[in-house]
Amino acid sequence: MAVRLAAVLLAVSVAACGDNPEKLHPDAGDRVVARVEKHEIWASDVRREAVAQGLIGDAEPLDVASELFRRVLDEVIDQTLLAREAERRGLDKSPAAQRRLEAVRQRILGDMLVESAVDKAVSDEAVQRLYAEQQRRAKRSEEVRLRLILSDTRAEADAVLALLGQGTSFEAVAAQRSVDEASRALGGDLGYATPDLLPPVYAAAITEKAAGSVIGPVEASGRWAILRVEDRRAETPPTLEQARPVIVRYLTYEGVRQLLEQLRGKANVEFEIDPPRSAPQTPPPVSTAAAAASSPVATS
Known part of the structure; x- marks a missing residue:
C-alpha cells in the first residue's frame, strides 16, 4: 500500500x-x-x-x-x-x-521512506491482528429492533392503540395510519439500532421491555408514537472488511509516528530561532490526534 x-x-x-x-x-x-x-x-x-x-x-x-x-x-x-x-x-x-x-x-525521498515503512507496518497480518484485539477488548451493547406507528395527535394515537387491542396487526396499522413516511411502507419497521442512536424518549420508553411489548403513546417532538419491540440482540460487530479502512489508517499513523520518533531520537536537531511562546519547546514531529481519535483499539 x-x-x-x-x-x-x-x-x-x-x-x-x-x-x-x-x-x-x-x-x-x-x-x-x-x-x-x-x-x-x-x-x-x-x-x-x-x-x-x-x-x-x-x-x-x-x-x-x-x-x-x-x-x-x-x-x-x-x-x-x-x-x-x-x-x-x-x-x-x-x-x-x-x-x-x-x-x-x-x-x-521522504515520501519513499514513508511508503517503505508503511508497507511494513500495514500488512494483512497486522490488520487481522489488530482486528482480533479489537474484538477481544470491545464491549458490546444491545441492539433493539423496533416498529413505529407515529400519529399527529394523542387522540389518533389512542385510536391506533385501540385497533391494536382488537387484534389488528401492527404492520397493517402502521401502513395505514402512521405519518412517518420512512417506515410506513415497511410496516413501521425501524430496523436494528443501539439505544444511543434512538430518540431519547424512545430509548427510555423501551428500557427492559421484552420482545413483543407494545409501548405508548409516547410524546416525541409534538407527535405521538406507538412502539413495538420486535427483537433484542447483542450488537453485531463490524466485519474485518468493514473495519479495515479504520485499522489501516491507524496503522499508517502509527508507522509514520514511530519512524519519526526513531529518527528524531537519533538526530541532532538545533533550532536557530525561538519557537512561539504559546508553543512547546519541541513540538511533536507529527500530529497523532487524528490517529488517536480513529484508533480502532478500545482503551479499556
Missing part, C-alpha cells in the same frame, strides 16, 4: 534525480509514453501528476488510453519544456533554485 504525505510532486524534480529509468520508474507495467527531446516521460509520471492534482485517488489506476491521461500528459510535457528551458537559461544554477530543487528532492 502506498501512502503520500506530500501534496504535490513537481515534474521538474525528475530532472534532479538522474536519468536511470530502472531507479526512477520501478512501477510494474510502467512504460514510456512520450519523449521531450531526450527526456523520457513515463506513464507513472503522468499518473503521479494526476494524483497530485487530486484528479484520481492514490490507489486508483489511470488508463493511458483515457482522455484524462492525455490531458495530464500534455501538462507534464509543458512542465518538462519549461524545466528544460529554465536549465538552458541557467536558472537551475542559482542558489534559490538549488534550495528549491533540494527541498523537492528531500520531499520525494
